[in-house]
Amino acid sequence: MPDGLGRGLDAPLFERVVIIGVGLIGSSLARVARRKNLARTIVACDRSAAVRERVVALGLADETYEAPAEAVRGADFVILCVPVGACGGVAEQMKEGLAPGVIVSDVGSVKQSVVNQVAPHLPENALFVPAHPVAGTENSGPDAGFATLFKGRWCILTPPGGSDAATDRVRAFWEGAGSNVEVMTPAHHDLVLAITSHVPHLIAYNIVGTAADLEEVTQSEVIKFSAGGFRDFTRIAASDPTMWRDVFLNNKDAVLEMLGRFSEDLTALQRAIRWGDGDALFNLFTRTRAIRRSIIDVGQETAEPDFGRRKVDEA
Ligand SMILES: NC(=O)C1=CN([C@@H]2O[C@H](COP(=O)(O)OP(=O)(O)OC[C@H]3O[C@@H](n4cnc5c(N)ncnc54)[C@H](O)[C@@H]3O)[C@@H](O)[C@H]2O)C=CC1
Numbered sequence: 001m002p003d004g005l006g007r008g009l010d011a012p013l014f015e016r017v018v019i020i021g022v023g024l025i026g027s028s029l030a031r032v033a034r035r036k037n038l039a040r041t042i043v044a045c046d047r048s049a050a051v052r053e054r055v056v057a058l059g060l061a062d063e064t065y066e067a068p069a070e071a072v073r074g075a076d077f078v079i080l081c082v083p084v085g086a087c088g089g090v091a092e093q094m095k096e097g098l099a100p101g102v103i104v105s106d107v108g109s110v111k112q113s114v115v116n117q118v119a120p121h122l123p124e125n126a127l128f129v130p131a132h133p134v135a136g137t138e139n140s141g142p143d144a145g146f147a148t149l150f151k152g153r154w155c156i157l158t159p160p161g162g163s164d165a166a167t168d169r170v171r172a173f174w175e176g177a178g179s180n181v182e183v184m185t186p187a188h189h190d191l192v193l194a195i196t197s198h199v200p201h202l203i204a205y206n207i208v209g210t211a212a213d214l215e216e217v218t219q220s221e222v223i224k225f226s227a228g229g230f231r232d233f234t235r236i237a238a239s240d241p242t243m244w245r246d247v248f249l250n251n252k253d254a255v256l257e258m259l260g261r262f263s264e265d266l267t268a269l270q271r272a273i274r275w276g277d278g279d280a281l282f283n284l285f286t287r288t289r290a291i292r293r294s295i296i297d298v299g300q301e302t303a304e305p306d307f308g309r310r311k312v313d314e315a
Pocket residue numbers: 020021022023024025026045046047048051081082083084086089090107108109110132133134135136137138139140141142240243
């Protein structure tokens with residue numbers, strides 16, 4: 001009996017899913033694809049020999065390749081899970097192996113730049129549905145992934161022509177992985193994520209760097225007294241340097257726009273402290289407390305909002 005996507009109820013969603021870049025996100029996808037029967041065959045591709053060895057040792061894939069063009073042969077779904085700055089190069093390397101009608105997607109934290117890099121390399125008969133799971137941790141590599149990473153989290157799709165049959169299949173894949181799916185334009189995605197994710201990471205990198213540079217506060221004191229808010233910043237600031245370098249270089253305009261607003265608001269706070277304007281501080285802190293509580297309320301109904309999750313299960 002076929003489902004809404006034309007498959008038998010027990011049939012996997014895709015025949016041959018290729019994951020290029022098997023780190024935190026790629027390995028989590030491999031794990032959940034296996035667990036939820038989203039792929040008949042899982043193919044892993046990574047340029048790192050050490051990663052490919054771990055993929056084999058962890059049993060994450062049915063086949064493992066170094067070369068993207070070999071990996072993608074005969075695939076009906078290819079997902080780029082490499083840093084955003086590497087997507088164009090990988091697309092160029094894989095293009096000659098792509099079968100007609102293949103759906104190509106990615107998981108990059110920035111969307112417009114990935115579209116600009118990848119689309120020119122795809123043959124006309126490939127269907128491109130960019131995606132961004134708004135779920136992750138500060139850890140990297142195939143050992144850091146886990147099958148429940150995407151459960152109850154948002155996944156944003158930015159298909160070029162709005163929704164179509166390929167988008168429906170990618171939506172089904174992410175829903176199968178446990179995510180809630182939303183569709184928007186790449187530019188809108190990049191603006192929203194600049195303030196909700198990219199600037200917060202930049203602030204964390206900056207505050208940890210500032211604390212580490214302070215001469216009168218020794219490194220050991222920073223560590224010793226980091227039980228407060230600073231400790232949360234250190235988790236974020238432990239995120240992958242390559243990944244985050246690429247995010248900032250590839251979402252430059254939106255990040256600079258949001259950073260400008262942030263700096264203005266920070267200056268207003270600085271002024272309130274200097275002039276003893278307690279009302280200004282109290283009013284802002286009251287508003288932000290309400291925002292946090294509304295996130296938690298929504299989270300309890302739908303998704304667990306805590307980004308600081310750790311690996312909780314195995315493949
Ligand atoms: N880490 C996170 O919390 C999240 C990351 N993302 C996005 O997911 C993507 C991957 O991030 P992670 O899994 O965290 O990274 P990761 O560092 O854990 O894994 C990346 C993998 O890609 C491989 N790789 C790098 N360049 C390559 C190339 N040119 N060809 C083939 N393989 C290559 C690396 O060897 C590594 O195994 C990034 O685009 C990131 O923006 C999206 C949501 C959350």
